[in-house]
Amino acid sequence: MALVQLAQVSKVYRSLKGSDYVAVRDFSLDIEAGEFFCLLGTSGCGKTTVLNMVAGFEPVSAGQIRISGHPIAGPAADRGVVFQGDDSLYGWLSALGNVEFGLRMRGIPRAEREKKARHYLELVGLRGQDHKHPAELSGGMKQRIQIARVLANEPDMLLMDEPFAALDAHTRADMQRELKRICSATGKTVLFITHDIDEAIILADRIGVMHAGPASKLKGIVKVDLSEAERERTHDRFVAVYRQVHEMIRDEVAISLERTRDGAANSRKRSH
């Protein structure tokens, strides 16, 4: 049985004026334990909505999400979330305080949680930064704290919402390598949201490509059967996978752009 099962999941947002916006419709997906799954889509396609539903932040409008066979009821410590920006970090706590936060909430004794937090800070390459506060750390380091904070809590799976999107290209490449290493070392199941094809191929075991929104669902899944050495942007096999994914998403980007333009034109028309 798959660790995560999304069965015919839909999400409808009701606007203040009472009109409905269908973000996701009949979205189905199974993610196996230990798998690194990248959900790839254009902006506004509803990929973050899918993650928020799996995290339990937003209820599904229809369908069901099950973890290890059990329907989810809100957020829980079995699904750790890494957010895109740094506004989820606790500025009044040190790096160590942030990383041990989950353990503290769950009543783990101080000595034990400190040891564990230090271990994960070291794992993400933040050795010796324990007592710095988030404001004293760079963007890349802050994302490392977020990752360590989630890992220290030892969840069954990681949910990552474009965690490296706000970083510069060099830091992003570093972080992708590090994440890949950490995930191989810990064997975590990951649902990773991105709009970057390269990033998806570097990280994923499988890539799910989404249709353009609204009422989006999966268009198809690409298996990424590449060795470490082959996950280089210039490698022939990398390029082959890139072509395959690009082929799938190209039309969706065009549709997405067109809808954005139409939407803008319509709202202009309405305002006249």
Added chain:
Amino acid sequence: MSRLRSVGLYVAGFASLFVIWHVASTWIIPSVLFPPPWKVLLKGIELAEDGTLWEQASASLARIATGFVGGSLIGIPIGLAIGSFPIVRRLLEPYTEFLRFIPATAMITVAVIWFGIGESSKIFLIIYTTVFIVIINTAAGVNAVAPNKIRAARSLGAGPFQIFFFVALPATVPYILTGMRLAMANSFVTIIAAELVAANNGLGRMIWDSRMYMLVDQIFVALVVLGFLGFTADRLFRWGIYAFAGRFSPVT
């Protein structure tokens, strides 16, 4: 800018205030009604030596301290409740939104009628002037907590009470402190107005009595002391924030 340089500029700024005052009172408007700084200083030393100054200043300060602490202790929990629960907001907003537009100075006569000219009326007025600004800032602080901070806590296994005490409350501290700092400034305004109208002692009463006997330099002593006390209180508060809650402050 080096620390020495910034302190130097600060002192120079203050010195220029006294130089301009001296020039204005000696050459531009030479009048017994506008004493120069050195005359005020001499009067101040005289009043300090006979104990009057300390007696009046400490009377005012004690009222401010009591009312300010009391108002903050009442305001913080109410602000937290308003910010956390929409029901409480709906219930209490009429009070905060209505009463905060009635300044404490407008309440002086009512306070005196209710509580007399003793300490109770002054402390009531300081609490009144403190409480709303602390409530509003605290409630705004609760509402400004980034939703992702709460979401992260829920995903890390925190329950509702833990989220309140370990996430919402510490994230709100800078707003609470800002509200208190504003309230402190309001307290200085209010206490003088209240003492001018009805009090047995205090700096406001000292100003009012000096007017009757045309002791202009004594009025100026009270004014300078007020400025100095307000400045010191604000500095102490900022220093306190920095020393004890610097990590909560968004500016550090």
